[in-house]
Amino acid sequence: MExxxxxEKRGQTCDxxxxxxxxxxxxxxxxxxxxxxxxxxxxxxxxxxxxxxxGFPNLPNLKxxxxxxxxxxxxxxxxxxxxxxxxxxxxxxxIKDFETLEPLKELKKLEIxxxxxxxxxxxxxxxxxEEEESEEFNPDEEDEEDDDIYDEEDEEGEDQLKGQKxxxxxxxxxxxxxxxxxxxxxxxxxSKSDESMENKEDDLAVPAE
Numbered sequence: 001m002e003x004x005x006x007x008e009k010r011g012q013t014c015d016x017x018x019x020x021x022x023x024x025x026x027x028x029x030x031x032x033x034x035x036x037x038x039x040x041x042x043x044x045x046x047x048x049x050x051x052x053x054x055g056f057p058n059l060p061n062l063k064x065x066x067x068x069x070x071x072x073x074x075x076x077x078x079x080x081x082x083x084x085x086x087x088x089x090x091x092x093x094x095i096k097d098f099e100t101l102e103p104l105k106e107l108k109k110l111e112i113x114x115x116x117x118x119x120x121x122x123x124x125x126x127x128x129x130e131e132e133e134s135e136e137f138n139p140d141e142e143d144e145e146d147d148d149i150y151d152e153e154d155e156e157g158e159d160q161l162k163g164q165k166x167x168x169x170x171x172x173x174x175x176x177x178x179x180x181x182x183x184x185x186x187x188x189x190x191s192k193s194d195e196s197m198e199n200k201e202d203d204l205a206v207p208a209e
Contacts, residue, residue, distance in 0.1 A: 001027035023048065050070040053076065065087065067090055088107075
């Protein structure tokens with residue numbers, strides 16, 4: 001693996017490399033790859049004969065990691081030094097249970113985890129468990145959905161209150177702090193019935209002598 005890394009560097013320094021392909025290099029352990037690859041964003045070690053991730057370096061900018069068709073059965077905790085990892089391919093490895101995947105919960109930005117052809121996918125109710133694990137990996141999505149629901153409910157409540165105000169205003173009422181308050185629509189003039197009665201009284205009045 002060390003010779004392959006030197007070949008792939010092509011004269012560049014470790015901190016200049018953003019992509020590194022070590023497919024088919026045939027090494028049971030990680031050798032020659034260290035913390036000096038600080039800007040590495042994509043690493044591929046497909047079919048490299050890996051049986052362990054022990055010694056996996058801290059790669060703070062790593063976003064994509066290809067590890068398919070190896071013999072990895074545990075030790076995923078060694079990936080904790082790559083907090084920005086978004087894509088992880090473990091297809092065709094020896095992952096047998098969900099306990100082995102527990103350390104991946106620490107990778108808060110992990111969006112895609114490929115476990116095709118791993119024994120863990122043969123567990124009864126695997127899909128249901130996978131959905132539960134996915135929710136734990138991405139709790140923010142559920143919070144956003146809840147926020148959307150609350151926003152819709154708030155908007156509906158406001159619309160209902162506005163409709164209630166309009167109806168009550170038409171009936172001569174208005175809502176003030178949630179209570180009904182009578183509104184006098186003709187506060188500066190007398191009603192027509194009152195004016196009519198006064199006119200009749202004037203007609204019947206006897207002029208003074």
